[in-house]
Amino acid sequence: MIEAHRLSKRFGPVQALNDVSFKVRTGTITAMLGENGAGKTTALKIALGFLSQDAGAVTVGPGRVGYVPERPAYFPWLDGYGVLGLAAPAGNGGGPGSGPRVLAAARSLRFDPALLRRRPGAYSAGDAKKFAYLQNLALEPDLLVVDEPFAALDPPSIKCVREVFLAMKEAGGTVLLSSHMLAEMERIADSFIVLRRGAVIAHAGLREWRLLRSARPAPDLETVFLRLTGE
């Protein structure tokens, strides 16, 4: 679903990505792991077309792509219905008689539909994140890319979002997550991409991770991650 080949990106003196290649297979949940500044968000943004790479190539798709940023922001003059209505006003919540897809997605995310009458800038951080999921789910993406999927969410919402990912995968969809929450990632991901200082240092499926864990006595993904990153 995503294939990145030898991506490089520099921001002034900082080499954010250096010869990074990875693949995200269709119908899987892939976790991109790395310390702060490892290049995860840069890699995602290049794949999504928000940044241009200095070198390398990336192909995404086919299919509809969704994206939930770490800290979603919206045009300040639009309420929730207004934001949803930008994409497809008739079916996706263009007014009080919002589409069934929006209501179903809101239910699955424990998002109060009454909030749609307010501007997303006035939402709590958790509701703003859930609203970003709602906006994406209403568009029924084949690939969902999420930066810090559980940031600002409370435990019941984390459970809901996790179920959304698993349901997407079950329906044949693809999910790419960039996260620091290693325990959560180990619970749901099928494969892992580990970045360090702008380079991929590990790219493995779940079975390989388990082999890696058994080869080096490591109780969990966190321990493997810390050993890989040399911490």
Place this chain on the structure above:
Amino acid sequence: MPDPALVTLTWRVVKRRLAASRAAIAAALLFPGLVALIGLRDSYAAGMKFFLFFFPHAFLVAAQDMVRTDIDGGALENVLFLAGRFRGFLRAKSLVLAAALGAYSAGLFALLAVWGAADGGFKPAYAIQFGLGLLAGLYYVALAGTLSYFLKAGSNAAAILLGQAAVVVALLFSVTSRTGFLDHAIAGRFPGPGPALLFGGLVAVLPNVIVSPKVSVFGAEVLAGLALALFVQGRLARRLELRK
């Protein structure tokens, strides 16, 4: 050619932004009121001249805050603007704003034309002047849009208005000399390339003056300025990245 779906999306964003701005609504209602007041108190011709000179400023007022605030605010890092569509959105914004303001101005001009036809004061030359005013309005949108890549919020429009204020002050000084720059401008005849170039500088800052028939030849300069601003804007958009 812009993607029609993107133009529709941009129109939805721009329409709601204008509808949410009390200042924009107040200005859109006050301007025709002022034109009507001048037309009734003075003469139809005076009202029409006021309209023709000042309606390009409606484009400038609407073109404030076009790019930088959207980028810095994070609203473009959204599923709607994936695969570089944010660049197309920013380009389409100029187009949509220009079309909306063009329709608003054309509506007012049509009302004034009907009034003039009933009054007997309408002249076909007004239509040419209106066309030149539209060109000045488009120039404002392109210039303010280009400045908006560097200046946040309404400071793009404020910078142009400040430039105009400086030009007006400079013109006031020129009135003190016997055959000053203002006299040449009013006559539309310049004694040499120096004053003509100076007037060209004035046109770059205050393009509204091209609606005057005596200097409408400077419309070519505004057209060239519009093309240059659009070219620069296109280059800036192509290189734009959402780094935040």
